[in-house]
Amino acid sequence: MRSPPITRNSVFMAMAALLALVAVGADAMQSRSERARGGDNSCRAEILRLCGPVDQAAMRQCLQENYAQLSEECQQDLRERIAQWEAREGPAPQLIAPDSQIAYGNEPRQTIDLYIPADGSDRRLPTVVFIHGGGWTMGDRRRVQQKPQWFHDQGYAFASIGYQLVPQVTVEEQMQDISKAIFALRANAKNFNLDPDQIIVIGHSAGAHLAALIATDPQYLGKDIAAIKGVILLDGAGYDLPEIMRSPPPEAQNFYVQAFGSDRERQKTLSPITHVAAPNAKNWLILYVEERRRSRMQSEALADALEASEAIVQLAAVPDTDHGELNRRLGTGQLIADDLISQFLERM
Structure with a gap:
């Protein structure tokens, strides 16, 4: 049985960990651990096919609404990345109010x-x-x-x-x-x-x-x-x-x-x-x-x-x-x- 959809806060972290690097190329988008094990970009490609190259707000909404359409492998990839992000960065960063x-x-x-x-x-x-x-x-x-x-x-x-x-x-x-x-x-x-x-x-x-x-x-x-x-x-x-x-x-x-x-x-x-x-x-x-x-x-x-x-x-x-x-x-x-x-x- 598939896991429940990722939450709004987790969507942000998934975006930060996974998709914010789309614009800089496949070499940068792969994590160091992926490069070490020869990983590919199949989940990223799957998400791009589903949501297209849109801004962060639209991507978050697309993931929330269409999470169930992702393959189980891609969902698992997202969950693993969210866990890695949380372990490394803690909670999603708060916005700092300007003076x-x-x-x-x-x-x-x-x-x-x-x-x-x-x-x-x-x-x-x-x-x-x-x-x-x-x-x-x-x-x-x-x-x-x-x-x-x-x-x-x-x-x-x-x-x-x-x-x-x-x-x-x-x-x-x-x-x-x-x-x-x-x-x-x-x-x-x-x-x-x-x-x-x-x-x-x-x-x-x-x-x-x-x-x-x-x-x-x-x-x-x-x-x-x-x-x-x-x-x-x-x-x-x-x-x-x-x-x-x-x-x-x-x-x-x-x-x-x-x-x-x-x-x-x-x-x-x-x-x-x-x-x-x-x-x-x-x-x-x-x-x-x-x-x-x-x-x-x-x-x-x-x-x-x-x-x-x-x-x-x-x-x-x-x-x-x-x-x-x-x-x-x-x-x-x-x-x-x-x-x-x-x-x-x-x-x-």
């Missing part, structure tokens, strides 16, 4: 969540601007884990940008959202005691692509690009889109095609590597998960291109982690990424 918000448009996602350290000083704080990932089609600005407090400890305010998602908007419109958010943050900086000219942009996964593009292509920020003093990229794999889309990761293919289509010129225009010539941000820290071949290749190519344009670039592999864990555990002191980012911020 303030800035709306930069009329859509709910067009919101900046601000986390301001209460240090009691009058100095204008530099700001870390975080761009979440999710394959351009999902993700949530509110799931920041311990990042705000960790960056506070580094002497920075923390801002998490929300943006509209594909397919409701195009990637070009996502970039317009991000540029509007940065304009709004700078315009309101005095109200929150922030330094409008000291911004560090950080992005994870698809957010790393968006962060790299906002910091290289001046069509979005114009002269305001000078306010970006540094860029931190976390395990992106979409810096040269024509190259990655010649042979996209099988389970991420729908995401890439949905986001970037088949027009090579459009793909080139939306590739950060196309825009590395000045003006752009001058200081870069590009991190990739050591075991992710595609991320390594894309990161190395972007780093080489930026250095050729006289940007200051540090490229580093992060061992003993995976794509999602790099984001979730950032700021816990458990990854070498924390030390690398701290050292990078000290140089700004």
Whole structure:
């Protein structure tokens, strides 16, 4: 007899453990234990056939409504992953309420969540601007884990940008959202005691692509690009889109095609590597998960291109982690990424 459907809270954890990595490719989606035993992605493929490439909210609803249609093997896989997630991470992460918000448009996602350290000083704080990932089609600005407090400890305010998602908007419109958010943050900086000219942009996964593009292509920020003093990229794999889309990761293919289509010129225009010539941000820290071949290749190519344009670039592999864990555990002191980012911020 089949087990009862997974609960709402467990659906979130199943999504976090299993499907949030769909957009980054099969090599990242496999857990380390799966790779060790030569596992495949059959359950993921089954869920994608059932629910399609949709955002997290729609995926959770689809799993809840259609759980019984999954094979027993896939249901068991989900239950095992939920148990592994709970053992490793504890309860599903709670959303941390921001100190303030800035709306930069009329859509709910067009919101900046601000986390301001209460240090009691009058100095204008530099700001870390975080761009979440999710394959351009999902993700949530509110799931920041311990990042705000960790960056506070580094002497920075923390801002998490929300943006509209594909397919409701195009990637070009996502970039317009991000540029509007940065304009709004700078315009309101005095109200929150922030330094409008000291911004560090950080992005994870698809957010790393968006962060790299906002910091290289001046069509979005114009002269305001000078306010970006540094860029931190976390395990992106979409810096040269024509190259990655010649042979996209099988389970991420729908995401890439949905986001970037088949027009090579459009793909080139939306590739950060196309825009590395000045003006752009001058200081870069590009991190990739050591075991992710595609991320390594894309990161190395972007780093080489930026250095050729006289940007200051540090490229580093992060061992003993995976794509999602790099984001979730950032700021816990458990990854070498924390030390690398701290050292990078000290140089700004």
